[in-house]
Amino acid sequence: MKHISLTIDGIEVITTPGRTILEAAAEAGIRIPTLCYDPRLEPYGSCRVCLVEVEGQGRGFLPACATPADEDMVVRTDTEKLRGIRRTIIELLLSDHPNDCMTCESAGNCELQDLAYEYGVRKPRFQGEQHHHEAIVDNPIIERDYNKCVLCGRCVRICREVQGVGVYDFANRGFEAVPGTPYNRPLTETPCEFCGQCVSTCPTGAIVSIPSKGKGRSWQVRKVRTTCAYCGCGCQIDLHVRDGRIVDVSSPLMVGPGEGNHCAKGRYGYGFVHHSDRLTTPLVRKEGELVPATWEEALGLVADRISKAVKEQGPDSVAFLASARCTNEENYLFQKLARAVVGTNNVDHCARL
Amino acid sequence: MARIETPADLEQYRLQLREKFGKYQYAVSVCGGTGCRAYDCINVFETLREIIDKKDMSHTVNLRLTGCQGFCEMGPLMFIHKNGIFYVRISPEAVERIVESSILGDEVVEELLYKSPADGRRIVHQQEIPFYNKQRRFLLAMNRDIDPLNIDDYIAKGGYGSLAWALFESSSEEIIDIIERAGLRGRGGAGFPTGRKWRIARQAPSPDGIKYVICNADEGDPGAYMDRSLLEGNPHQVIEGMTIGAYAIGASEGYVYVRHEYPLAVHHLLEALDQAREKGLLGKNILGSGLDFDIKVSVGGGAFVCGEETGLIASIEGKRGMPRPRPPYPANYGLWGRPTNINNVETWQNVPLILQMGADEYAKIGTEKSKGTKIFSLVGKINNTGLVEVPMGITLREIVYEIGGGIPRGKAFKAVQTGGPSGGCIPAHLLDIPVDFERLQEVGSMMGSGGMIVMDENTCMVDIARYFMEFLTHESCGKCVPCRLGTKRMLEILTKICDGQGTNENLEALESLAADIKASSLCALGGTSPNPVLTTLRYFRDEYEEHIVNKRCPAGICQALITLRIDPDTCTGCGACLKICPVEAISGEKKQPHSIDPEVCIRCKLCISRCPKEAIYTE
Numbered sequence: 001m002k003h004i005s006l007t008i009d010g011i012e013v014i015t016t017p018g019r020t021i022l023e024a025a026a027e028a029g030i031r032i033p034t035l036c037y038d039p040r041l042e043p044y045g046s047c048r049v050c051l052v053e054v055e056g057q058g059r060g061f062l063p064a065c066a067t068p069a070d071e072d073m074v075v076r077t078d079t080e081k082l083r084g085i086r087r088t089i090i091e092l093l094l095s096d097h098p099n100d101c102m103t104c105e106s107a108g109n110c111e112l113q114d115l116a117y118e119y120g121v122r123k124p125r126f127q128g129e130q131h132h133h134e135a136i137v138d139n140p141i142i143e144r145d146y147n148k149c150v151l152c153g154r155c156v157r158i159c160r161e162v163q164g165v166g167v168y169d170f171a172n173r174g175f176e177a178v179p180g181t182p183y184n185r186p187l188t189e190t191p192c193e194f195c196g197q198c199v200s201t202c203p204t205g206a207i208v209s210i211p212s213k214g215k216g217r218s219w220q221v222r223k224v225r226t227t228c229a230y231c232g233c234g235c236q237i238d239l240h241v242r243d244g245r246i247v248d249v250s251s252p253l254m255v256g257p258g259e260g261n262h263c264a265k266g267r268y269g270y271g272f273v274h275h276s277d278r279l280t281t282p283l284v285r286k287e288g289e290l291v292p293a294t295w296e297e298a299l300g301l302v303a304d305r306i307s308k309a310v311k312e313q314g315p316d317s318v319a320f321l322a323s324a325r326c327t328n329e330e331n332y333l334f335q336k337l338a339r340a341v342v343g344t345n346n347v348d349h350c351a352r353l
Numbered sequence: 354m355a356r357i358e359t360p361a362d363l364e365q366y367r368l369q370l371r372e373k374f375g376k377y378q379y380a381v382s383v384c385g386g387t388g389c390r391a392y393d394c395i396n397v398f399e400t401l402r403e404i405i406d407k408k409d410m411s412h413t414v415n416l417r418l419t420g421c422q423g424f425c426e427m428g429p430l431m432f433i434h435k436n437g438i439f440y441v442r443i444s445p446e447a448v449e450r451i452v453e454s455s456i457l458g459d460e461v462v463e464e465l466l467y468k469s470p471a472d473g474r475r476i477v478h479q480q481e482i483p484f485y486n487k488q489r490r491f492l493l494a495m496n497r498d499i500d501p502l503n504i505d506d507y508i509a510k511g512g513y514g515s516l517a518w519a520l521f522e523s524s525s526e527e528i529i530d531i532i533e534r535a536g537l538r539g540r541g542g543a544g545f546p547t548g549r550k551w552r553i554a555r556q557a558p559s560p561d562g563i564k565y566v567i568c569n570a571d572e573g574d575p576g577a578y579m580d581r582s583l584l585e586g587n588p589h590q591v592i593e594g595m596t597i598g599a600y601a602i603g604a605s606e607g608y609v610y611v612r613h614e615y616p617l618a619v620h621h622l623l624e625a626l627d628q629a630r631e632k633g634l635l636g637k638n639i640l641g642s643g644l645d646f647d648i649k650v651s652v653g654g655g656a657f658v659c660g661e662e663t664g665l666i667a668s669i670e671g672k673r674g675m676p677r678p679r680p681p682y683p684a685n686y687g688l689w690g691r692p693t694n695i696n697n698v699e700t701w702q703n704v705p706l707i708l709q710m711g712a713d714e715y716a717k718i719g720t721e722k723s724k725g726t727k728i729f730s731l732v733g734k735i736n737n738t739g740l741v742e743v744p745m746g747i748t749l750r751e752i753v754y755e756i757g758g759g760i761p762r763g764k765a766f767k768a769v770q771t772g773g774p775s776g777g778c779i780p781a782h783l784l785d786i787p788v789d790f791e792r793l794q795e796v797g798s799m800m801g802s803g804g805m806i807v808m809d810e811n812t813c814m815v816d817i818a819r820y821f822m823e824f825l826t827h828e829s830c831g832k833c834v835p836c837r838l839g840t841k842r843m844l845e846i847l848t849k850i851c852d853g854q855g856t857n858e859n860l861e862a863l864e865s866l867a868a869d870i871k872a873s874s875l876c877a878l879g880g881t882s883p884n885p886v887l888t889t890l891r892y893f894r895d896e897y898e899e900h901i902v903n904k905r906c907p908a909g910i911c912q913a914l915i916t917l918r919i920d921p922d923t924c925t926g927c928g929a930c931l932k933i934c935p936v937e938a939i940s941g942e943k944k945q946p947h948s949i950d951p952e953v954c955i956r957c958k959l960c961i962s963r964c965p966k967e968a969i970y971t972e
Contacts, residue, residue: 045678046832048873061872066678081872088869092838125862128845151831170673170831173656175841177831 006073015069022050022064025077032077033086033118035111036152037065038201039254040261041161047152048089049115052077061085083119090115091124096131096175097204098147106205108218112150113204133178138186141194141210141268146178148206155179155198155207162261167192196267200250200260211268212248216240221247228266232327233257237266246270306342315343322349356633359641360517363508370509377415379456380434382497386421386582387617388739393445394418394429400445401431404452414456417506420496420586420621421578424484426738427467432479432497439479440465470736470758484737487756489718491726492702493742496586501621504628507589513634515708519597520642528601529555532704534712536724541569541660541697542772542801543877544723544790550694553684554602557692564604565688566595567695568648569665570611570618573657574773575824577804579728580698582740584611584618587702588625592635592648594701597708599646602694607648610665612655622650657774657828660802661876662687662695664830675830676876697802699728719745723789727803729771731757734764734809743788750784753807764809768892772801774821774828775881777888778814797888799881813910814893815900819847821885829879836879839870843886851911855901864890909971912956916972921946923968930960930969 005014008025015024020043025032035047043066050064055074064077076082093112101107115121135145153170156179160166167190168179181190198207221240228235235258240248249267253260272278282298283290309317320338322331326349335347357363374380383389383398398418405414422430427441431451438455440447440462447465454460466475467482476482499506507513519528533548554564568591572580584591595607611619626648629635637645651669658664659674666688668674687693703725707715716724723745729752731741736758743752749769753759760766768778771788777798779786786792790800808817826840843866846859867883867890874880890897899905906914919930919939924946931939931947938954941947949960949969961969 043678045875046834048833048835048875051873063678063875067680085869085873088839088866089834089873092834092842095842096838126842126846126866128842150834151837153832170675173658173831174826174829174837175831177837 004069004071006069006071006075008075009077013069017068019069020065021052021054021062021067021069021073021075024069025064025075030077032064033115034065035115035150035203036154038154038158040201040259041154041157044153044157047150049086051082051085053079053082086115087119087121090119090121091126093150094121095124095126095128097150098130104148104205105208105213106148106202110205111203129175131178136186137210139188139192139194139210142187142192142196142199142207143210143213144207146180146206148204149179150204150206151177151179152203153179154201154203158197158201163193163195163197165191165193168198193264194268195262195264197261200262200267209248209268211271212240215247216242223250225252227256228258228262230263230265230269230325232324232331234327235262235266237262239270246273310342316346318342318344319346319348320344322347324349324351356631357640358633360521363513363517363640367508367511367514370505374415374509378413378435380415380417381456382417382419382422382432382434384420384422384428384430384432384497385418386425386428386496386585387578388421388425389428389430390617392428392442394443396445397429397431397443397448400448401452404449408452417498417500419499420501421493421582421740422497423488423490423493423582423740423742424482424737425740426736437478437480439467439477439482441467483758484739484741484756487747487751488742489726489744490742491706491718492583492587492590492699493728493740495590496582499587501586501588502624504589504625504632504634507587511709512589512705513593515705516593516596516634517640518708519600520640520644525555525601525603528597528708531712532601532707535707535715536719536722537700537703537707537715538723538790539696540699540703540727540800540802542799544800547696547700550684550696551598551601553682554604554692554694557685559691561691563606563691564602565691565693566599566602566604566607567665567669567688567693568595568607568609568701569660569662569695569697570609570615571653571655571660571665572615572698572802573612573655573660573828574802574804576732576806577730577773577802579730579740579803581615581618583698583702583728584609584615585621588618588622589629590702590705591622591698592625592629594704595648596635596639596644596646597704598694598696598701600644602692604694605645605647607646608651608669608688609648610651610653610659610669612659613652614655619650619652626650656830657824658830658876658878661878664876665695666693673830675832676878678875699803720787720789722791723800727788727800729803729805731805731807733770733805733807734760734812735807736761745789746787748785748787749779752788752805753784757807760807760809764811766807767810767812768808768814768817770798770806770808770817770821770885771804772799772881772884773804774824775799775878775884776801776804777884778808778817778892779888780892797884797891799884811908811910813851813906813908814889814896815847815850815906816908816910818886818889819844819851822847822882825878825882829882833873833875833879835870835873836875836882839866839874840879840882842866843870843883847886850897850900851906852913853900853904853911855897857901860897860901915956916951917949917954917956917958917960918970918972919947919949920968920970921948923966925966925968927965929963929965933959933963935959 003014004017013024013028032050035049036044045063045066051061052064053076054062131147133146137143156168159168170177171180199209221242223238228237236256238250239246251260251262281292284293322334338347429443431440450462454462479485529548529551537547538544570580636647653659653668656674659668661676662683664674664676683693718725726742726744728742732738741756766781768780770778783796793800822844826844829836831837846863849855867886870883899907909915926944938950939947
């Protein structure tokens with residue numbers, strides 16, 4: 001494949017055509033700050049935080065997230081001027097922000113907070129009108145507080161580009177612009193599936209998950225990487241564990257088949273883990289009562305019954321019903337057991353999650 | 354009338370039309386532009402038609418209701434072709450006399466002639482009026498001579514000849530060469546070379562061969578109406594220009610994006626498109642050349658930001674009108690992902706003109722880098738409000754003082770704003786700069802699409818900056834941070850200064866914000882939004898300082914900073930001010946000098962407008 005070479009901050013970077021300046025820089029270990037960027041989404045270029053200087057380009061400042069890297073480009077990512085622009089942008093955003101990090105659900109997991117920290121913005125130079133939207137709690141899963149919205153459009157875009165649902169878009173313009181649902185209907189009256197993708201991409205605390213609210217900041221939880229058990233896709237998820245209990249679930253960006261995306265079940269379907277109804281051992285029916293048993297006892301009983309049925313009535317007297325929650329490999333082995341070991345083609349699965 | 358199948362048919366049809374029009378004994382044009390319509394020109398026109406009908410002369414008088422003829426200050430306007438008599442401010446009652454004296458006879462109705470404010474002289478002919486005689490009306494001249502709802506008028510005047518020549522006597526490449534050699538630059542604001550733009554779109558690969566041309570008629574600058582008037586007055590020249598452009602670029606479909614606030618323009622355009630299609634000048638196999646090209650009209654909601662190319666494209670596609678980062682440029686990736694060429698109305702109208710004149714002849718007009726003419730809408734504190742078409746390189750002074758007739762009531766000129774809200778205010782000492790793309794940019798303003806707002810000594814430059822910032826804050830789409838929040842904060846600072854609450858730190862914050870917004874905004878709307886502030890700071894910094902340090906508004910505009918007083922020596926005690934004051938702040942005995950209670954006064958200045966002795970002043 002053809003390669004292109006460009007200079008970023010004095011370093012010669014070799015990359016493949018089609019990459020953006022941001023991606024090329026990342027490959028070379030140069031981090032350019034961003035806010036409206038999410039690798040799952042098309043470039044948008046609205047926050048202007050990732051502006052870089054490109055020699056010989058019109059006004060000179062281009063968004064690294066949306067500008068393709070080009071042969072012989074000379075890029076600077078961290079000049080005095082750029083730092084000044086970024087500071088101004090952060091100050092502008094904070095001038096219309098509640099700045100309530102003390103109680104904000106997203107503190108520690110907030111890209112705006114990180115930017116203010118990195119650029120040392122304590123108090124914005126500009127004061128003026130601020131928004132005072134009511135927080136929207138119109139369902140048990142997703143809360144929206146647009147006072148914290150930076151209008152990066154990530155919720156709008158992930159819902160449209162990745163989920164193909166398009167629940168959100170912007171209403172009004174200028175200072176009054178705000179994302180929302182059609183006619184500001186509650187999410188429950190839209191096609192929203194409560195996948196929580198908007199929560200996952202929101203860079204601030206404007207969209208948060210209600211079930212995990214107040215249950216632990218990002219530094220208070222231990223993240224346990226696992227494979228989602230809901231279907232055979234094998235999405236990687238991080239269980240957020242605090243005091244031995246799962247308090248939230250997220251999906252690591254660009255890892256595994258989900259690439260950081262997740263569905264409603266993977267994201268919010270963890271309530272069963274600590275539920276009192278959950279079975280923790282196999283149960284065997286004895287004298288009409290289900291009684292806890294060991295796996296050896298339970299599996300032994302199943303094997304005996306199958307063997308007996310096959311012997312007395314032939315292999316087709318037995319049917320195998322698997323689950324869509326198993327992986328492809330598990331389902332493969334399961335049907336192999338049915339066909340090759342038991343000798344029946346009576347294999348099916350529940351076909352739903 | 355049947356389709357025109359070949360260029361020869363077109364020429365023959367043109368000759369027939371000229372013969373037909375030649376049979377009329379008289380031709381009269383009444384201006385039907387939106388400005389004159391506000392002066393009830395429709396009534397004038399209908400009265401004229403009734404009289405002509407009553408006299409059974411409809412076959413001898415060719416009566417036209419035309420597009421805007423430019424001199425909006427003086428409407429309704431009427432031009433009589435056989436003797437060149439030009440009447441202004443006509444009332445329906447005056448029409449009968451005009452018919453008798455000047456249409457049937459050759460007499461002049463003195464009091465309906467334009468009166469020179471300089472010496473009171475009455476001027477008979479349009480071309481002798483200073484407003485007109487310094488102009489070079491290559492585009493606007495057609496507005497006077499054709500009925501925009503009748504394609505025959507346009508054809509008789511040579512219309513669609515450039516298209517026929519392009520399709521049959523020239524190649525696509527040659528057309529682009531001609532446009533490039535003529536030096537045509539985009540009239541929408543940035544002044545990008547049109548030929549180069551076309552070439553990029555021509556060379557850009559399309560996934561399925563489809564390319565588009567778009568006419569940007571989303572004119573949004575306050576006080577600007579050049580494009581509206583061209584579209585209303587001569588829609589066919591836009592259609593012809595776009596068809597030539599489509600042929601040069603290889604486009605099969607065109608769009609005119611026009612705002613819904615321009616109902617007359619939309620109506621005339623739709624009618625013109627129908628007539629052009631009927632005649633075979635648009636649609637399949639145009640003039641038998643094999644070229645298929647048609648134009649759709651997309652009516653926008655009137656957002657300023659939809660004049661930006663990528664915002665406009667998003668709007669046509671049915672999305673929220675918001676710009677996106679460039680590159681990719683529309684020439685490579687435009688409407689529905691296809692190569693797309695966008696020019697504004699005036700640019701497209703120049704295209705047939707250039708082919709008709711020839712590139713070399715066209716390039717003789719203007720300056721080294723800015724060729725041709727430019728239409729400005731001359732408004733504000735100026736005697737001759739209207740649309741003016743001037744050669745590039747003319748000085749601002751000539752426009753303001755000779756064409757515009759100077760400032761009303763002998764007031765002093767203070768500044769002229771060019772380039773719309775994102776342009777800049779140019780002060781008096783720069784009045785002698787030539788109007789071209791580079792020079793205007795050097796002084797901190799820009800050509801823009803042609804708005805030109807003149808301000809007199811009674812204009813507060815801080816207040817003006819605040820006004821434009823208010824417009825831009827309102828029109829920001831809200832996508833990028835510097836424009837959405839930056840303009841808002843700038844507006845708040847400016848408001849504070851106008852309210853007498855400003856500090857020196859505010860001024861510093863204003864300047865630093867302006868620089869960062871300019872550098873970092875996503876599109877040109879945001880990028881140029883600080884210009885009114887930057888230019889007023891550059892040329893009128895002392896006014897800002899007066900507001901901040903001495904809490905004074907030197908122009909007497911900012912309400913929080915002025916006090917209204919009555920000069921007791923001039924006041925005759927007539928009581929006019931007392932009667933009109935809405936808050937009863939004025940008191941005084943009859944025939945005795947009155948006085949104003951500053952605690953009660955809301956500084957609405959109604960009293961100033963009412964005082965016959967000019968005894969009331971601000972301080």
